[in-house]
Amino acid sequence: MGNRDTVHFSTAGLADIEAIRADFPILRREVYGKPLVYFDNAATTQKPQVVIDALTGYYQTMNANVHRGVHLLSQEATSAFEKAREKLALFVNARSVREMVFTRGCTESINLVAATWGQQNLRPGDEILISALEHHSNIVPWQMLCEHSGARLIVCPLHADGSLNMEEFARLLNTHTRLVAISHISNSLGTINPVKEITRMAHKTGAKVLIDGAQALAHLVVDVQDMDCDFYTFSAHKIYGPMGIGGLYGKEELLLEMPPYQGGGEMIANVTFEHTSYNEPPFKFEAGTPNVAGALAFGVAIDYIQKLGIQNIAKRENQLLDYATQVLKSIPGVVIIGNAEHKASVISFLIDETHPYDAGTIIDHFGIAVRTGTHCTQPLMDSLGITGTIRASFAFYNTFAEIDLLAKAINKAKEMFL
Amino acid sequence: MKIEEKTQAIVNEFANFDDWMDKYNYLIELGKSLPLIEERHKTENNLIPGCQSRVWLHADFDGEIVHFTADSDAVITKGIANLLIRTFSDQRPQEILDSSANFLSEIGLTEHLSPTRSNGMLSMLKQIKMYALAFKAKQQMGQS
Numbered sequence: 126m127g128n129r130d131t132v133h134f135s136t137a138g139l140a141d142i143e144a145i146r147a148d149f150p151i152l153r154r155e156v157y158g159k160p161l162v163y164f165d166n167a168a169t170t171q172k173p174q175v176v177i178d179a180l181t182g183y184y185q186t187m188n189a190n191v192h193r194g195v196h197l198l199s200q201e202a203t204s205a206f207e208k209a210r211e212k213l214a215l216f217v218n219a220r221s222v223r224e225m226v227f228t229r230g231c232t233e234s235i236n237l238v239a240a241t242w243g244q245q246n247l248r249p250g251d252e253i254l255i256s257a258l259e260h261h262s263n264i265v266p267w268q269m270l271c272e273h274s275g276a277r278l279i280v281c282p283l284h285a286d287g288s289l290n291m292e293e294f295a296r297l298l299n300t301h302t303r304l305v306a307i308s309h310i311s312n313s314l315g316t317i318n319p320v321k322e323i324t325r326m327a328h329k330t331g332a333k334v335l336i337d338g339a340q341a342l343a344h345l346v347v348d349v350q351d352m353d354c355d356f357y358t359f360s361a362h363k364i365y366g367p368m369g370i371g372g373l374y375g376k377e378e379l380l381l382e383m384p385p386y387q388g389g390g391e392m393i394a395n396v397t398f399e400h401t402s403y404n405e406p407p408f409k410f411e412a413g414t415p416n417v418a419g420a421l422a423f424g425v426a427i428d429y430i431q432k433l434g435i436q437n438i439a440k441r442e443n444q445l446l447d448y449a450t451q452v453l454k455s456i457p458g459v460v461i462i463g464n465a466e467h468k469a470s471v472i473s474f475l476i477d478e479t480h481p482y483d484a485g486t487i488i489d490h491f492g493i494a495v496r497t498g499t500h501c502t503q504p505l506m507d508s509l510g511i512t513g514t515i516r517a518s519f520a521f522y523n524t525f526a527e528i529d530l531l532a533k534a535i536n537k538a539k540e541m542f543l
Numbered sequence: 544m545k546i547e548e549k550t551q552a553i554v555n556e557f558a559n560f561d562d563w564m565d566k567y568n569y570l571i572e573l574g575k576s577l578p579l580i581e582e583r584h585k586t587e588n589n590l591i592p593g594c595q596s597r598v599w600l601h602a603d604f605d606g607e608i609v610h611f612t613a614d615s616d617a618v619i620t621k622g623i624a625n626l627l628i629r630t631f632s633d634q635r636p637q638e639i640l641d642s643s644a645n646f647l648s649e650i651g652l653t654e655h656l657s658p659t660r661s662n663g664m665l666s667m668l669k670q671i672k673m674y675a676l677a678f679k680a681k682q683q684m685g686q687s
Contacts, residue, residue: 157563479618480596480616480617480618480620482595482596482617482619482620483571483596483617483618483619483620486567486619487567490563490564490567497595498595512596512597512616513595537564541564541567541568541571542571542618
């Protein structure tokens with residue numbers, strides 16, 4: 126297992142934040158001669174050394190193709206790859222590893238469901254219900270599916286505070302609704318959606334439910350059985366793992382009936398020029414050589430955050446969010462966009478009439494990485510009547526002092542654009 | 544004034560700034576003082592693709608020289624638009640086509656601006672050149 130079994134964590138829990146920060150080598154670098162303050166965790170999280178080591182360790186000690194060779198390296202790689210799948214399945218509480226498909230990431234997971242389950246099940250007149258706060262990757266695949274199938278895309282509006290309008294949701298759900306596709310946490314506003322309630326309501330009318338968990342997996346306990354959703358999608362890189370790997374949870378009975386996604390090696394049972402029979406899930410959906418190193422490192426990332434404790438992480442991130450909310454609210458002219466009661470550690474805001482890009486440019490020069498723009502949620506920004514926001518998104522390794530620095534940068538920007 | 548003389552003047556102006564904040568304060572000033580574009584020219588057609596803030600560029604041609612006006616909803620972008628317009632406006636199409644805008648990296652703007660914004664800047668430059676090319680063709684057709 127190379128480095129994976131020899132990892133040791135600098136600390137258990139989150140009491141010693143300096144020791145935790147030391148696990149993340151990038152946090153030691155400087156930008157513009159200042160210490161990096163990384164507040165773009167909703168875009169991608171930084172990687173602890175153990176994850177980086179798992180990636181290189183795989184190539185140094187174990188690299189072989191999986192599910193193929195009888196040779197020892199291939200057996201080791203296969204067993205490590207499948208072990209990573211087990212960890213993921215356990216982490217989201219899937220019933221079995223057969224419900225856990227490796228993909229390139231959340232976007233591919235959603236596209237997979239659209240291209241397989243969607244193509245198989247949607248007919249003209251059917252409806253797909255999404256919400257106004259979806260990321261483009263939970264909008265465009267469904268639009269494409271609608272174009273192919275003749276189904277209609279229906280959008281549930283939000284309340285002014287950025288929470289989902291559940292009365293409207295109930296009204297829009299009907300017997301034509303075949304699928305509800307909604308994010309667990311909004312990447313732009315931080316809103317945590319009531320996914321369990323959404324699933325219960327959707328199932329009552331016979332619709333299937335896909336939850337886009339890209340933002341959620343790193344911030345709260347995900348239990349797909351308790352939620353009872355049919356599909357749950359996520360990316361490793363938003364939970365301290367590497368880029369280019371992610372997952373799709375799907376209920377086994379659905380995965381069994383779905384046609385394959387891509388054709389190639391691994392997804393087949395038997396191939397002749399006349400006919401090909403397909404492998405069982407999850408392999409049916411994993412054509413070609415997978416990102417084995419990525420999967421292993423994803424498993425190590427899961428180990429890492431479980432060691433810290435997802436509840437501890439949620440607690441610390443809530444403290445950071447509360448503090449940032451209080452600090453930003455105290456700056457005259459700063460308006461927080463998205464004030465839902467249940468929020469994850471994402472804070473979108475505007476400074477007076479200043480364009481987010483102008484403000485972002487100045488904040489960047491303080492060494493603070495924030496995101497500016499529409500955050501891939503252009504329809505949401507349109508519906509709020511704004512061109513974009515400045516977004517700070519926190520991870521457990523962020524500090525209160527860093528939030529104070531953000532306040533200083535905001536005040537400087539205010540002064541410069543006055 | 545020739546394009547090279549104008550760009551040299553800009554490089555000299557920026558050489559005075561020791562730190563980024565002074566440079567940006569100046570860019571903001573330039574942004575605020577950019578001559579206004581006529582409202583009727585702020586059309587979808589005149590929007591520059593590739594900018595995360597909205598940038599409009601309009602060109603007029605009197606048969607000899609090209610006159611540019613621009614606007615943006617972000618002040619820093621407007622400041623950069625000001626520099627580009629100062630450089631390329633009121634020049635002949637051929638002179639615009641022959642020149643480069645290397646001064647932007649010389650004054651540390653490509654280095655300091657986010658990639659998306661500098662892409663926007665490059666899109667704006669490309670658009671300026673496209674106008675010059677179109678006007679040059681128009682000019683040649685008029686002569687033949």
